[in-house]
Amino acid sequence: MIVVRDHHLTCTDAAIAHNGQGAREHRAVDERLTPEQARSASREWWDDEADAYAEEHGDFLGGGPGTPVGTDLVWCPEGLREADARLLGSPGSLAGCTVLEVGCGGAQAARWLATEGARVVGFDLSAGMLRRGQEYGRRAGVVVPLVQADAMALPFATASVDLAVSAFGAVPHVADSSRVMREVARVLRPGGRWVFSTTHPMRWCFADDPGPAGLTVRTSYFDRSDYVEWTHTETGRRPSYVETHRTLGDRVREITAAGLVLDDLVEPPWVEGASQPWGQWSPLRGRLFPGTAIYLTRKPGGSAS
C-alpha cells in the first residue's frame, strides 16, 4: 500500500489551502471531523509519533531540577512548571488526593504528582505514548498506573476523583471537547477540580510559525474548522492528524454547561530564561500575545465551595 502523508492540506482541500510556510487560508467555515475520525486519526498519529515526540520534547517535559528523569509538570511551551506556579495548591496539599491525568502522553505530570504524594492514574488514547510512559516510569523509579482510554468516554467511576489535570492532552484533539468537559465533571467529586492547559484560542488566527511570519493574522478567529492532515492511500485518503479550535466563549460555555465553575484563566508569559521554541510557540510571539490558556475549574459542592 502506498501511503503519502499530506501535511499541506487541512480539513477539505476546498476549504483550506496551506501554503507550505505555515499559513492557512480558510475559504469555508466550521468544517469538522466526526468523533470517530478524530479518534482514529489521533490514535494513529500519536502511536506513530511517540518516539519522535519523546526525542524532541522529552528533556523539556521531564528534565526539571530536583525531580527524577521524566518526572515534571510543565504546563506549556512557555516553560511554566507546576513546582514554581503552584496552580494546584501549595506544597504538600496534594498528598493523599486522587488525581487523573487526562491525555497523559509520557505521564511526566502524573509521576510528578505522585512525588507530591497524590494517588495518580494517567490515561491516554495512544498505546505508543503510554509505552513511553512505562519506560520513563521504570527509569525514574516512579511507577503510576496507566490506562488506555478515550477522554470522550472515561472508564472511571462517577465522583471518584479529587483532581483532573492535563497539559495539552486530548482537549486540542477531540471532535467534541464539550463531552470531555462533561466526562471529567462526572468523575470529579463535589468540590473536585479540573485544571487543564491548551492552545490559547487567539493563536488560531495566526500562521503556524514561530518566526515573524507567525505575527500576521491569516484565519478568522470565528472559523471553527478543524486543522486536519491527511494520509493518502491507493484507495482514498483518511485524516491522520487533527487539532480543533474553540473560541474563548465556546470554551467557557462548555465548561459551565458541564456544571463546572471557572475560577481562573491563566495566560502564562514565557518564564525567565526560557528560550526554546516549540512548534509555533516562541519568545518572539510570546512577548506579543498568549500561546497557552490554562483553565482552573471546579465542580461545585464539597468542602471546597
Ligand SMILES: C[S@@+](CC[C@H](N)C(=O)[O-])C[C@H]1O[C@@H](n2cnc3c(N)ncnc32)[C@H](O)[C@@H]1O
Ligand atoms: C500534545 S500531547 C500531550 C501529552 C502530555 N501531556 C505532554 O505534555 O507531552 C497530546 C496527547 O493527547 C492524547 N490524546 C489525543 N486524543 C485523545 C483522546 N481522545 N483521549 C485521550 N488522549 C488523547 C495523545 O495521544 C497525546 O498523548
